[in-house]
Amino acid sequence: MLQRLKCDEQLKGQRVILRHITEGDIPVLYQLIYNGDEPEWKKWDAPYYPLEPHTLESYRSHEKARINRLGPNEPDSRLIIEVDGKTIGTVTYYWEHKPSLWLEVGIGIYDPDYWNGGYGSEALELWVDYLFRTLPLARVGLTTWSKNERMMRVGEKLGMKIEGRLRKCRIYEGQFYDSIRMGVLREEWMKRA
Numbered sequence: 001m002l003q004r005l006k007c008d009e010q011l012k013g014q015r016v017i018l019r020h021i022t023e024g025d026i027p028v029l030y031q032l033i034y035n036g037d038e039p040e041w042k043k044w045d046a047p048y049y050p051l052e053p054h055t056l057e058s059y060r061s062h063e064k065a066r067i068n069r070l071g072p073n074e075p076d077s078r079l080i081i082e083v084d085g086k087t088i089g090t091v092t093y094y095w096e097h098k099p100s101l102w103l104e105v106g107i108g109i110y111d112p113d114y115w116n117g118g119y120g121s122e123a124l125e126l127w128v129d130y131l132f133r134t135l136p137l138a139r140v141g142l143t144t145w146s147k148n149e150r151m152m153r154v155g156e157k158l159g160m161k162i163e164g165r166l167r168k169c170r171i172y173e174g175q176f177y178d179s180i181r182m183g184v185l186r187e188e189w190m191k192r193a
Contacts (some may be wrong), residue, residue, distance in 0.1 A: 011079070011126045011127070011130055012126075013122045013123070013125070013126050014122065015083060015118070015119060015122060016081055016082065016083055016119055016122050016123045016126070017081075017082045017083075018079040018080065018081060018082075018091060018123060018126050018127060018130075019079060019080050019082060020076055020079060020080070021063060021076075021078065021079070021080055021090075025080060025087060026056070026059065026060050026063060027056060028087050029059075029080070029087065029090070030054070030056050030059045032087065032088075032089075032110035032111060033051075033059075033108075033110055034051070034054065034059075035110070039051070039110070040112050041089075041108060041109065041110045041111075041112070044147075044148050044150070044151070045108055045148075046145070047172050048145075048170050048171060048172050063078075066078065075130070075131070075134050075135065077092060077093050077094065078090050078091070078092045078093075079091050079127070081107075081109065081119065081120075081123045083114065083119060086111075088109055088110065088111045088114045088119065089107065089108045089109040089110050089111070089114070089120075089123070090107070090108050090110075091105065091106070091107050091123055091124060091126075091127040092105065092106040092107070092108075093105050093106070093127075093131060094106070096141070101135070101136065101137050101138065102139070102141070103131065103135070103137055103139075103140055103141065104140075104141045104142060104143055105124065105127060105128060105131070105140055105141070105142055106142070107120055107123060107124050107127070107151075107154075115150070116150070120150075120154055121154050121157050121158070124154060124158060125158055128140050128158060128184070128189065129189070132186055132189055132190075137186060138185060138186055139183050139184065139185050139186065140183065140184055140189070141163075141181065141182065141183040142155050142160055142181075142182045142183065143179065143180065143181055143182075144179075144180050144182070145170050145172075145177045145178065145179055145180060146165075146170075146177045146178040146179075146180055147172065147177050152180060152182070155182040156182075158184065159184050159188055159189065159192055160182040160183055160184045161182060161183065161184070162180060162181070162182055163181045163182060163183045164179075164180070164181035165178050165179070165180055165181070166178060166179040166181075
């Protein structure tokens with residue numbers, strides 16, 4: 001098992017870099033995430049949950065609390081996605097049930113100029129690979145909703161399979177959508193070319 005990514009280390013792909021969030025990144029992330037009353041990214045990322053309101057200072061405190069919750073040998077649960085020196089989003093993980101090592105990943109590309117360009121797929125591939133190499137996981141999961149077809153395609157591209165579809169359990173703009181559970185097993189991930 002690898003050690004936690006050190007603060008100055010990065011995960012590098014062909015076009016994206018995943019790195020730790022620094023104090024200087026907080027205002028940049030805050031501006032990207034809370035850009036306007038209804039940021040475009042939020043219309044695709046679980047819009048049936050309201051965006052948690054924050055001021056810059058409460059967002060800074062929220063990030064510090066997240067870091068403090070990590071165990072001593074636990075990898076950082078959120079990294080920045082950077083393209084050509086520009087922050088475009090984050091990758092995350094959370095424990096659905098830590099005792100059984102049930103982990104789910106997420107990704108947010110907050111800048112729409114970087115949608116549909118393969119940046120999210122590359123970032124998520126780096127992230128899932130890192131988590132499998134760092135933690136003794138049997139499976140990595142991803143939860144989305146049926147309107148977010150781009151996210152489902154990213155999951156499929158990474159070898160994830162639809163493991164569950166909860167029909168018509170999400171309401172957005174007066175319409176029902178399915179909740180989609182996807183996942184990939186360690187042995188499936190390691191067989192990828």
